Amino acid sequence: MGDANFAFFLLFLLPAFLLALLYFLVRPRPVKIPIKNRHVFITGGSSGIGLALAHRAAAEGARVSILARSPEKLEEARNAIRLATGIEVAAFAADVRDFDAVKRAVDDAGPIDVLLLNHGVFVALELEKMELSDVKFTMDVNLMGTLNLIKAALPAMKNRNDPLPASIALVSSQAGQVGIYGYVAYSASKFGLRGLAEALQQEVIADNIHVSLIFPPDTDTPGLAEENKRKPELTKIIAASSGSMKADEVAQKALDGIKCGNFIVSCNFEGIALSLATAGLSPQRSFLMAFLEVVAAGILRIVALGMQWTWYGSIEKYHSQRKGSSRRS
């Protein structure tokens, strides 16, 4: 009898108590952010994930603006979206590293409801083989470019006379949740976005602005095709721990997450595990996700250690094979 009571406590009362506690605890509170008839401004909207986001947002009835450097690629994107949906999107040619150009584009585009910062550059290469100028370029585009956009857009976003909640969404990467061989500069830039996002959310919550961080795995885009041309073998092996996705699938997950105001938005199964394992001190609006984070924490740490075990195994094997072959030659 005592055993049955204990089992009841363990299997039912304890989880129920935890769920109830988390229901009252989680902050910020859940929110719904509509995009229909609202202004969605997408950086890097001329290619890959950004283009897929622009397609989807336009199809869902948003007023869409896209920003990127190349006017030709922007025009191609506008035509493709017009052909597929019959909708005109506004295009702005600017380099995110140039604050004045970004400010002009944002002012021309008009007040933004959903600022989707998706632009990004990436090369997979060992730091040793990378020029310092390429490291700086990665930081300038991925991190400073994002800060430039936020600085340019935030005043008008705060002053909007729309009672509806607004969003600032940043496209990070699973390499922004865990460091990966070949991504020293890239992971640094994408981890940087997380600190940015956590701090920014506290600063803009009172303005009813909600921050989302999107963590895609390898995604089939022109950018990835370029990256794959000279990707280190070990980067391929380690990144293959997560499945790859189509740009449109990532865009759908991203928009769904943004509309729910989720702070962390994961895109595939491995991504969910990664997000639970790296929940840390990030805000969480969903008491169900918070419940999973709490309950799965211990076991996921073991899974994570197992992951590192296989990754370091691959690295060791790669180096010993190289040593072997260099001795033979």
Ligand SMILES: NC(=O)C1=CN([C@@H]2O[C@H](COP(=O)(O)OP(=O)(O)OC[C@H]3O[C@@H](n4cnc5c(N)ncnc54)[C@H](OP(=O)(O)O)[C@@H]3O)[C@@H](O)[C@H]2O)C=CC1
């Ligand atoms: N593809 C993948 O495997 C993954 C990608 N990501 C992230 O998703 C985002 C999009 O990636 P993806 O679609 O693959 O990339 P693409 O290379 O296909 O597209 C990048 C977009 O960003 C724009 N862009 C690049 N640099 C600048 C700049 N300095 N100023 C303004 N716009 C710029 C490009 O236009 P233009 O060159 O004309 O400026 C283009 O529109 C990136 O942040 C990337 O880090 C995350 C995980 C996986």
Ligand SMILES: CCCCCCCCCCCCCCCC(=O)[C@@H](N)CO
């Ligand atoms: C505890 C549970 C662990 C679950 C598995 C973890 C798997 C991690 C894989 C990381 C893959 C990184 C892809 C980077 C994609 C990217 O950004 C580049 N293509 C550049 O664009």
